[in-house]
Amino acid sequence: MITNFIKYLHKVFCLFFCLTLSACLDNSKDQEFTILTTTGMLGDAVKNIVKDDVRVVSLMGPGIDPHTYQTTQKDVQQLIHAHIIFYNGLDLEGKMTQLLKKIAKQKKVYAVSDALHTTKLLCDGTIGIDPHIWFDVSLWQEVVGFISQKLQVIRPESAAYYQANTAAYLKTLEELHQSVMNQIQSIPKQQRVLITAHDAFGYFGKAYDIEVVGLQGISTVAECGLNDIKRIVELIVERNIKAVFFETSVSDKSMRAVLEGCADRGHNVAIGGYLYSDALGPPDTLAGNYCGMISTNAATIVNALK
Ligand SMILES: [Zn+2]
Structure with a gap:
């Protein structure tokens, strides 16, 4: 009788322990937390940092031209519901830029081109600053580092995880840079x-x-x-x-x-x-x-x- 009761207690304890453990593990993932990016290149950078820790949504899919992109009603909803927004900046997003600047008054919105020192930007007096910064992989490494730093501050509970993912991804980007050069x-x-x-x-x-x-x-x-x-x-x-x-x-x-x-x-x-x-x-x-x-x-x- 007593033995059965001990076995029962043991089972209850195990069940409780398992539930608590899974709750703790689930805590590290927050699928409600959404990071929104304008371009797919930025979405990919964010995904390499956060992996499956949070949701990542990109507005502009394959074949989409960001310069002439028209914001849809669905985009506006996604922008409103996102917790953090990363966009390229330097006017790449054309007409959407004004909307992004407006939203920046209410939530964390970052232009990743801010990561780069002005001396690294290509500028023509008559046509302005070239926004296509992702095509120099060494500049993109700086952008990835910038995004990672922002995310580590906003989600300190995942900072170590993001830091490790970023380090691995930056190494991959360094290899890519050398390979393209060769x-x-x-x-x-x-x-x-x-x-x-x-x-x-x-x-x-x-x-x-x-x-x-x-x-x-x-x-x-x-x-x-x-x-x-x-x-x-x-x-x-x-x-x-x-x-x-x-x-x-x-x-x-x-x-x-x-x-x-x-x-x-x-x-x-x-x-x-x-x-x-x-x-x-x-x-x-x-x-x-x-x-x-x-x-x-x-x-x-x-x-x-x-
Ligand atoms: Zn372009």
């Missing part, structure tokens, strides 16, 4: 010219020593004109450039006009492929995360220009 350097110097639909690759060009020419400026908002097309055709013919590139988040109409212009001049220029410029690829593809996006681009460029 790949681009393998293209002979005179063939190292990257012609794209819009000027998204300025930081890429500076970091990995490849000349970059865009049909449109640093934003897709301004249309490209006939003179821009003529200018690029002239450059391709004169310098005997082998290939030009389309972008997944920009219409290929203008670049097709360039190809026609080159054909009229009797110059054969190949389509080097599609580059992921301002948006990640679909989630089930190699370019569905930041590292895959950068390495897919590097491979496309090397294959076409080498």
Whole structure:
């Protein structure tokens, strides 16, 4: 009788212990806590820091152009419900920027470009500051560190976890930076010219020593004109450039006009492929995360220009 009672007590204790333990473990995950990012590149950076600790939502999916993005009613709801918001800044988000600045008065909203010293930003007196900072992996490392620091302060209960994840991810990014450097350097110097639909690759060009020419400026908002097309055709013919590139988040109409212009001049220029410029690829593809996006681009460029 007493033995049975002890066994019963033991069972109750075990059950209580298990429930308490699982409650403690669940405490470290907070699926109600939502971090919202504008671009998929930022969403991927955050996910590599927090893993499955909290929810991460990105507003702009594959193929979406952030410069011309129109905020939807659903986005507004998501922005209101998010606990923290990270956006690129430097006017990448175009019209959404004003809304983000307004929301910043009520909750924690960070422009990740604030992580970078102004001397590291590319600036043209007439066109402003280039927002495509993710294309220099070494700058993106600074952005990841910035995001991680903010999250560690806001969620001290997960700080050690975030710190460890960040350290591992920064190591991966360092390897990626070196790998892209080696790949681009393998293209002979005179063939190292990257012609794209819009000027998204300025930081890429500076970091990995490849000349970059865009049909449109640093934003897709301004249309490209006939003179821009003529200018690029002239450059391709004169310098005997082998290939030009389309972008997944920009219409290929203008670049097709360039190809026609080159054909009229009797110059054969190949389509080097599609580059992921301002948006990640679909989630089930190699370019569905930041590292895959950068390495897919590097491979496309090397294959076409080498
Ligand atoms: Zn862009």
